[in-house]
Amino acid sequence: GILIIKTRYFSKIKYSSYSLMALLRGLRGRGLCASQLACSPSNSRHILRPARPMQPFYMCSTSSPDKQTTEAQGTDGAPGEDEGPPPHMSRIRSLYCKMCGKPMQLVQLPTADWRHRCTNQDECGFIDYVNPRMVVGAITEHEGRILLCRRAIEPCLGKWTVPAGFMELNESSAQGAARETMEEAGANVEIIAPYCHWDIPVIGQAYILFRAKLLAPFTIQSETAESLESQLFDPADIPFQDIAFSSVSLALRYYLEDVEAKKWRVHHGVIEKKLGSAPNDPSTFQIKDLMSMEVS
Secondary structure, three states: OOEEEOOOOOHHHHHHOHHHHHHHHOOOOOOOOOOOOOOOHHHOOOOOOOOOOOOOOOOOOOOOHHHHHHHOEOOOOOEOOOOOOOHHHHOOOOOEOOOOOOEEEEEEOOOOOEEEEEOOOOOOOOEEOOOOEEEEEEEEEEOOEEEEEEEOOOOOOOOEEOOEEEOOOOOOHHHHHHHHHHHHHOOOEEEEEEEEEEEEHHHOEEEEEEEEEEOOOOEEEOOOOOEEEEEEEOHHHOOHHHEOOHHHHHHHHHHHHHHHHOOEEEEEEEEEEOOOOOOOOOOOEEEEEEEEEEEO
16 A cells, blocks of 8 residues: 655745746746646646647757758758858857856857857857756656656646656766655655656757656655645556656556566657647657667
8 A cells, every 4th residue: 555645835835936946847848738727626726827839949959860960061961151050059048158257159160060159269268068958757666556746837737747857966867866756756766777768859858767666665745846746546547648748658658568568678769849849749749769678
């Protein structure tokens, strides 16, 4: 059995600091879900906002790698001097130098790469290299059931997901997955093994999800600052129509396949999303370059 701890004292923090939490903890999709979320009678105090399309992440390209290569080259295949910066670099908001505070400028380096460089070249010349963000999480199982949390913040407020979030400094990816599970579900878990790695270039994120098991005393919190509720689901009852993100939906589907086949695999792939789509819309993304390897 499992004990669910009721916690209500987070309510004021959760809703009074909504904007700040959405900014700091949102997964950069910047959009809500595809359909307007309904508010159940038991949760009538929660304000669920109307849907709007997801916007592409400002630091990553919205075109395929092949298209990027074509855009950055001349007709003879060599880098085109007059083509200008690629679209994904033009969207980066690097306005002022982190070192000296002077304005930044998007320039083409001698290596042919486009980067934002400090205009104070004589005294500074700092180059801003912007990289994708790492998201870590865990698929936690207990007595055949899977732990899911219903999000209390945007994007996808009110939708279900596995505990996951941005990896922090001074922690490993596995430690980050365990930390996120404690923060979002109040659950103490043991990370068993890596399970899937998804790249999502259009929003500038890479996901690493682990398999995990719930540890004694086998408790979860029904509500936290980041989750409206947490619950253990039987595989047949997982609400796939209300799963928050394409990365999580894919991971759970492969997970159930592996459980059914009674063998574990490790999965890697690239999730391609349509522009303007919602984070959880199953008709607007596809998995490509899928690699799955059976492990003992």
